[in-house]
Each structure stands twice: as structure tokens, then as C-alpha cells.
Amino acid sequence: MPNIVVLGAGVSGLTCALVLAKQGGHEITVVAKHMPGDYDIEYTSPWAGANVLPMALDKDSQWERKTWPVLRRLAKEVPEAGLHVQTARVLRREKDVATGLKAALADGLFQFDPWYKEVMDNFREIPANELPKGMHSGCEFMSVCINTAVYLPWLVGQCAKFGVHFKRGILKHISEAYNLSHTGKKADIVINASGVLACRLGGVMDNAVYPARGQIVVVRNEAKGFMPTSSGSDDGDDEIMYVMQRALGGGTVLGGTYAKHNWDPNPDPNIAVRIMKRAVEAHPELTDGKGIEALSIIRHGVGLRPAREGGVRIEKEKIDGTWVVHNYGHAGWGYQGSFGCAEKVVELVGEIVKQEKRQSKL
Ligand code: FAD
Numbered sequence: 001m002p003n004i005v006v007l008g009a010g011v012s013g014l015t016c017a018l019v020l021a022k023q024g025g026h027e028i029t030v031v032a033k034h035m036p037g038d039y040d041i042e043y044t045s046p047w048a049g050a051n052v053l054p055m056a057l058d059k060d061s062q063w064e065r066k067t068w069p070v071l072r073r074l075a076k077e078v079p080e081a082g083l084h085v086q087t088a089r090v091l092r093r094e095k096d097v098a099t100g101l102k103a104a105l106a107d108g109l110f111q112f113d114p115w116y117k118e119v120m121d122n123f124r125e126i127p128a129n130e131l132p133k134g135m136h137s138g139c140e141f142m143s144v145c146i147n148t149a150v151y152l153p154w155l156v157g158q159c160a161k162f163g164v165h166f167k168r169g170i171l172k173h174i175s176e177a178y179n180l181s182h183t184g185k186k187a188d189i190v191i192n193a194s195g196v197l198a199c200r201l202g203g204v205m206d207n208a209v210y211p212a213r214g215q216i217v218v219v220r221n222e223a224k225g226f227m228p229t230s231s232g233s234d235d236g237d238d239e240i241m242y243v244m245q246r247a248l249g250g251g252t253v254l255g256g257t258y259a260k261h262n263w264d265p266n267p268d269p270n271i272a273v274r275i276m277k278r279a280v281e282a283h284p285e286l287t288d289g290k291g292i293e294a295l296s297i298i299r300h301g302v303g304l305r306p307a308r309e310g311g312v313r314i315e316k317e318k319i320d321g322t323w324v325v326h327n328y329g330h331a332g333w334g335y336q337g338s339f340g341c342a343e344k345v346v347e348l349v350g351e352i353v354k355q356e357k358r359q360s361k362l
Helices: 011-023 062-077 094-098 148-161 174-179 195-199 269-282 338-358
Strands: 003-007 027-032 083-093 135-146 165-168 189-192 209-219 226-230 239-245 252-257 297-308 313-319 322-328
Touching: 003 011, 003 174, 011 027, 011 148, 011 189, 011 322, 011 338, 062 083, 062 135, 062 338, 083 094, 094 135, 135 226, 148 165, 174 189, 174 322, 189 338, 195 209, 195 297, 195 322, 209 269, 239 269, 252 269, 313 338, 322 338
Parallel strands: 003 027, 003 189, 027 165, 083 226, 189 322
Antiparallel strands: 083 135, 209 252, 209 297, 226 239, 239 252, 313 322
């Protein structure tokens, strides 16, 4: 049975471990510095909202297309996973459309006539008479919001149920993973799901990876009915607006920022005030029409999205004689693309196993 070591216990590593374990026929060990339950600037997954707002351009949409049916099923059929169905409301501001939607059109979410209208349930263009003031156009569709504090431990539990072993470890070089299988034998394949730290991991040192810093405020107030997001804000190019209420009492996440190449782990109080103002303006029900003083804050947070020039890296590579399958660089869509990417990882693992069997090494 091939020995697989998964480096990383974020949503990328855990989803790969789960999909591989369900397939069967492998011995799997997950090794990570940080595990669900930890909150750390080097560990992105717990800080995500997280919801499904399709971001890819059509040509790169395969990961999100493949993941959506799985997340929808979990939201509808598996309440203990911590997802619930919510309506997403995507709004293009008049002033952004007037300037060509420059920043917003870098991803697929704000495109006119988007590819995802065929994929997301209950998609509808919002009629002009329903648009909030200052909005040019927009759409609504059925989405989900994931309570990451419940979902990540649920993934660990599912992995354990299918025989995955877990270990803590801090690796300086990817080759250290080769000797960390719980079986005591050398790993045949390592999955590299090290997120933003792929740029510092020996043997990988991917210079194309950089952080896209996201600051959030989590509040007790409820954002009933829908999850709004808009194409820009008046507070600078790095500042965005989104609101989402998490399932199972996880609070409401107010966002946020998308600051490229910014590693600052500390919440900036001025940014926090602007985030809250934008959220209350877009979703007055949050505070029953009152100001940000009526928000009850659970915590301020900062997470580093693992962005990468050229996009996500999912490919196999032999490093120091052992196969490594990379799966990192998911920027702001790690959850909503998780199962699609894991499927590709499983395919690459299958290719390696076949090739090595032919050469009778496994
Ligand atoms: P991580 O979660 O960072 O996990 C990396 C793992 O590797 C950790 O376990 C770490 O300890 C381990 N590791 C790394 N290097 C080493 C080493 N040398 N030795 C040992 N262990 C190591 N995505 C969505 O889909 N929808 C959203 O709504 C959404 N909203 C977001 C909002 C914010 C504010 C942020 C910050 C992100 C958001 N994202 C969202 C993006 C999503 O969170 C990321 O794409 C995803 O979490 C990346 O997961 P990962 O497993 O690749 O990395």
C-alpha cells in the first residue's frame, strides 16, 4: 500500500487527505505545524469567512465548478459539518462600472453574464428597482457559508474515521516529510499543501507565492437573509466589503481587505472601523439601522490568503528522489475550490502509483 504524507492541515491538506482516504488503498499521515483549533498568522484556513462567491475566470473555473455540488450537499444533508445555505448578493457599483470595473474584473465574480450563472442555483439578475442606491447592477444566487471553526475539525474527524493519522511537526525542508509516515516506512508520495509558507519551505521556495492579507471583524449581530459583496469601496483599492453569517452560532464575519504582499499579522484599528462602517451601510439590518456602536465584537482577525503569480500550483515533481504533489496557492478561494483541487491531486497520485508499479517499485 503506498505511503502518503500530507504536509498541511488547512482546508487544502485535509480535503486531499479525506478524498484519498475515502478512495482507499493508501496509508495516510497528515503532518502540520498548525491544526484545526489553532489561530495563527501562518495558518490561513481558520480566518476565512468562508462562503462561495465564484472568483475564477471561466477558463480556470474547473476547481470551483467541481467543488460546488459537494459543498451544497454538505450544507443540505450534513448539518454537523457546519455549513448552511445563504443567498449571495453581488453588486457592481456605478462608480466602478464608470471606470471600467478595473480592479473587480480581475476575477470572475463581477463579470457581466458570468459563467457561474449556469452553475449556482437560483441565479437571477437583480432588477433595477431592487438595487441599493449607487449600484449599477448585480445578481443573486444560492450559496453557502461555512463556519470554519466547525468545518475544519469536522474534516479531521472524517479523516480519522477513514484511517488517516495526524502528527504535529515543523519542517524546514520538504524532504523531512519523507520520514514522517505513521507506518515508520519511507513515504512514497508527499502532498505539499503548505499554503502561503510554500515560499519559505526548503526544496520548494516558490517565489511566486505571496500573501494577500485579509482583515476581518467577527460580530454577534445577525446578518439575516443574504450575504452582500460589492465591486469596490471608497476606502482604497485594498479595501473591500462583504458580510456573511456563519452557521451554528459562528457569528457574522465582516470583511475586509485584500492587501497584496502585506505580512502584517496585527489587526489595524482604523481599517477595522472602516470595515464595520461599510458593513453596516450595506446591511443596515445588522444593527437595526443603528451605527457601528451597536455591533457586538467577538474578535478582530487577520489571515494571509496564499496568492500566487500564475495561479494555483497543482502538479507532481520529483524532489530528491521522492514524488511530491503540490497543491498550494489558492488565494481567496481555497474552500470553494477544495474538492476540485483534491480530485486533481488524487488523479496525479494515481498516475504516480501506476507508473511506479510498472517499474515495480510499489
Ligand atoms: P493553510 O490553511 O494556511 O494551511 C497550511 C498548512 O500547512 C498548515 O497546517 C500549516 O501549519 C502547514 N505548514 C506550512 N508550512 C509548514 C512547515 N514548514 N512545517 C509544517 N507545517 C507547515 N476561501 C474561500 O473559498 N471562501 C472564502 O469566503 C474565503 N474567505 C477568506 C477570507 C479571509 C479573510 C482569508 C484570509 C481567506 C479567505 N479564503 C476564502 C481563502 C482560504 O482561506 C484559503 O485559500 C485557504 O484557507 C488556504 O488553505 P491551505 O490549506 O492551502 O493553507
